[in-house]
Amino acid sequence: MNDQGTAAEPAAAVAVPEAVAALGEQGGPVGAGGRRAALAPVALVVAGGLSVQFGSAVAVLLMPKAGALGVVTLRLAAAALVLLVVCRPKLRGHSRADWGTVVAFGLAMGAMNTLFYQAADRIPLGAAVTLEVLGPLALSVIASRRLVNVVWAGLALGGVLLLSGGGFDRLDPVGAVYALAAGAMWAAYIVFSARTGRRFPQADGLALAMVVAAVLSLPLGIMESGSKLLVPSTLGLGAAVALLSSVLPYTLELMALRRLPAPTFAILMSLEPAIAAAAGFLILDQALSTTDALAIALVIGASMGAVRSQVRGAGKR
Numbered sequence: 001m002n003d004q005g006t007a008a009e010p011a012a013a014v015a016v017p018e019a020v021a022a023l024g025e026q027g028g029p030v031g032a033g034g035r036r037a038a039l040a041p042v043a044l045v046v047a048g049g050l051s052v053q054f055g056s057a058v059a060v061l062l063m064p065k066a067g068a069l070g071v072v073t074l075r076l077a078a079a080a081l082v083l084l085v086v087c088r089p090k091l092r093g094h095s096r097a098d099w100g101t102v103v104a105f106g107l108a109m110g111a112m113n114t115l116f117y118q119a120a121d122r123i124p125l126g127a128a129v130t131l132e133v134l135g136p137l138a139l140s141v142i143a144s145r146r147l148v149n150v151v152w153a154g155l156a157l158g159g160v161l162l163l164s165g166g167g168f169d170r171l172d173p174v175g176a177v178y179a180l181a182a183g184a185m186w187a188a189y190i191v192f193s194a195r196t197g198r199r200f201p202q203a204d205g206l207a208l209a210m211v212v213a214a215v216l217s218l219p220l221g222i223m224e225s226g227s228k229l230l231v232p233s234t235l236g237l238g239a240a241v242a243l244l245s246s247v248l249p250y251t252l253e254l255m256a257l258r259r260l261p262a263p264t265f266a267i268l269m270s271l272e273p274a275i276a277a278a279a280g281f282l283i284l285d286q287a288l289s290t291t292d293a294l295a296i297a298l299v300i301g302a303s304m305g306a307v308r309s310q311v312r313g314a315g316k317r
Helices: 018-026 032-066 068-087 096-120 125-132 134-143 147-164 173-199 204-230 232-257 262-283 290-316
Strands: none
Touching: 032 068, 032 096, 032 125, 032 204, 032 232, 032 262, 068 096, 068 204, 068 232, 096 125, 096 173, 096 204, 125 134, 125 173, 125 262, 134 147, 134 173, 134 262, 147 262, 147 290, 173 204, 173 232, 173 262, 204 232, 232 262, 262 290
């Protein structure tokens, strides 16, 4: 898992399902156990998506108290502290390439969070996630080596565009640009998360990368919010956002990316607008239209197609 010679490999090959490798060694067909093993990382991704989007909805409620940059600082700092205590990562025994990977992971993570919350502060949560998810979709098209992944990515993109309702021209252009930039950082996060997961045991790399992201965001949060960050109620909500939006989803995604090809992972990210719409409806009282429901169905259909392709690919191997 911690192979030191994989830093330069393309994103399309950043991970090979462990279930596939085991099946290859056994030389037998994929049974029920093999299918469950192939679907396990998919369940991790979906659980991570639920956690991060409901955490983002709570963060929107917190922004009037702490500001967008303040929320990012609280989220990343609290998550870094939790992961350091839980993981206790070792600082010795890592190569320069290992540290370069974890720093790049931290930079991508910090930039992704900062840009997304700047977007969510200016445009609705659903629209922000819809624009942001274009980054992983682009990664799936660029990095994929199978034509079927391009087809599923295209279907998911159609759902994403339908979910926008054709209203992007009425959005704050600055917020839209922030969301698109966050999507680019999300694609980078996918690549460096997989590489970090192979170079560091357990969630050690994630803990170290979270520290990098928190250190980068700290000056921005202090400049914007100052002493507001120390209000007990704000700290409590910030800790909840950190747990829901950082600690749980990033850990689950890191585990998933050890066993799931990056293109499939990227297509599964198309579920995020649907999850965000549900979180907005339940927490922020944002209603869903018939068009929104159809768009969500397209996105979920594309993700299910990607999952089925992965399982069938495992069977062929």
